[in-house]
Amino acid sequence: MSRKRKAMVVQESVSCNLIPMVDIMFLLLLFFMLGADMTQREQADLVLPTASEIKENDKVKTEEPTTTVNIQHTDNGGGKCPINASGGYCRETDHWAIVIRGREIPRPVLKDQLKAEADEALEPDVDPAAGVRLSARKIIIRADRAAPYGDVNKIIEVAGQVGIYKIEVGAAVPPKG
Amino acid sequence: MAGSSMGEDENPVAINVTPLVDVIFCLCVFFMISFKFKQLEGKFDSWLPKGKGAAGSVQIEGILDEVRVAMFWDEVNQRTVRQLGTRRVDSDEELSDLIKEGHDAWVRMNKPDTPVTIDAEARVPWNDVITVMNLCKKNRIDKIEFALGAPPPPGSQ
Numbered sequence: 652m653s654r655k656r657k658a659m660v661v662q663e664s665v666s667c668n669l670i671p672m673v674d675i676m677f678l679l680l681l682f683f684m685l686g687a688d689m690t691q692r693e694q695a696d697l698v699l700p701t702a703s704e705i706k707e708n709d710k711v712k713t714e715e716p717t718t719t720v721n722i723q724h725t726d727n728g729g730g731k732c733p734i735n736a737s738g739g740y741c742r743e744t745d746h747w748a749i750v751i752r753g754r755e756i757p758r759p760v761l762k763d764q765l766k767a768e769a770d771e772a773l774e775p776d777v778d779p780a781a782g783v784r785l786s787a788r789k790i791i792i793r794a795d796r797a798a799p800y801g802d803v804n805k806i807i808e809v810a811g812q813v814g815i816y817k818i819e820v821g822a823a824v825p826p827k828g
Numbered sequence: 829m830a831g832s833s834m835g836e837d838e839n840p841v842a843i844n845v846t847p848l849v850d851v852i853f854c855l856c857v858f859f860m861i862s863f864k865f866k867q868l869e870g871k872f873d874s875w876l877p878k879g880k881g882a883a884g885s886v887q888i889e890g891i892l893d894e895v896r897v898a899m900f901w902d903e904v905n906q907r908t909v910r911q912l913g914t915r916r917v918d919s920d921e922e923l924s925d926l927i928k929e930g931h932d933a934w935v936r937m938n939k940p941d942t943p944v945t946i947d948a949e950a951r952v953p954w955n956d957v958i959t960v961m962n963l964c965k966k967n968r969i970d971k972i973e974f975a976l977g978a979p980p981p982p983g984s985q
Binding site: 669670672673676677679680683684686687699700701702703704705706707722739740742778780781785791794795796797798799800801803804807808810811815816817818819820821822823824 | 845846848849852853855856859860862863867868869870871872873874875876877878899901903906948949950951952953954955956957958959961962965966974976
């Protein structure tokens with residue numbers, strides 16, 4: 652009598668259940684997509700000085716014409732600036748750039764650029780104090796914390812000359828604690 | 829959701845989720861790398877006087893009604909030197925007290941609109957100028973002026 656029996660072949664399908672992973676990845680994707688800020692071309696990547704008394708930016712964007720002028724360090728002339736890389740105060744004029752909408756504005760043409768910006772949004776009436784139509788455009792100066800004050804000063808001076816009087820200077824809220 | 833936990837007998841047409849996972853992985857990596865926690869930003873208003881702009885054409889005569897903070901760049905020590913009048917001020921607390929004292933003195937003389945003028949050398953880091961502005965705002969002084977260089981002589985442009 653044969654005790655041989657056919658061995659039962661049990662085929663166990665071991666498969667990884669991907670559904671929870673897909674769920675979590677969808678959530679992560681959603682988080683990063685919503686958190687990603689792709690609309691900040693006006694704002695250059697720089698380290699702003701901190702100030703505790705600043706007015707925080709309005710959540711609701713106003714329709715007021717605004718130009719953001721960034722002053723940022725660039726490694727012009729080739730090579731990395733060792734002073735800036737080490738966190739020091741680089742005072743080389745050529746290493747600091749005035750940037751509007753991602754485009755570097757050479758200092759000699761800054762006045763022409765701001766004049767063009769100012770003329771795009773003139774106030775409807777002649778200002779009695781100035782005797783001319785001033786610009787309704789607002790300028791936000793976002794300067795790196797190590798930027799030389801002379802560049803900020805220059806922008807304010809030129810803005811005044813072309814009829815822009817609404818000027819704001821950007822700063823960062825200091826970290827709490 | 830894609831896929832199914834049902835057995836193959838119940839659902840013979842299974843969706844292959846592997847390409848979907850691959851694509852989501854790629855998107856996730858892209859957004860994770862490009863993600864940056866943004867620092868909360870704000871601003872100080874510093875509107876120019878409408879009548880004068882920043883032409884700097886005001887003729888200065890006599891004693892100025894102002895509290896002037898002078899700032900110089902010390903190239904050797906790589907730091908800013910601050911002076912109020914002839915007094916050198918190192919700490920922020922001391923400078924804040926002196927600005928307040930100076931401004932209060934003008935208020936007592938019925939000149940509450942007396943400004944604090946920041947007269948900084950071009951090489952002074954912007955951070956140090958903002959610090960002085962912040963001290964003024966802390967002391968509820970809203971009228972802050974920046975000293976600009978003298979205008980070019982007429983006909984030079």
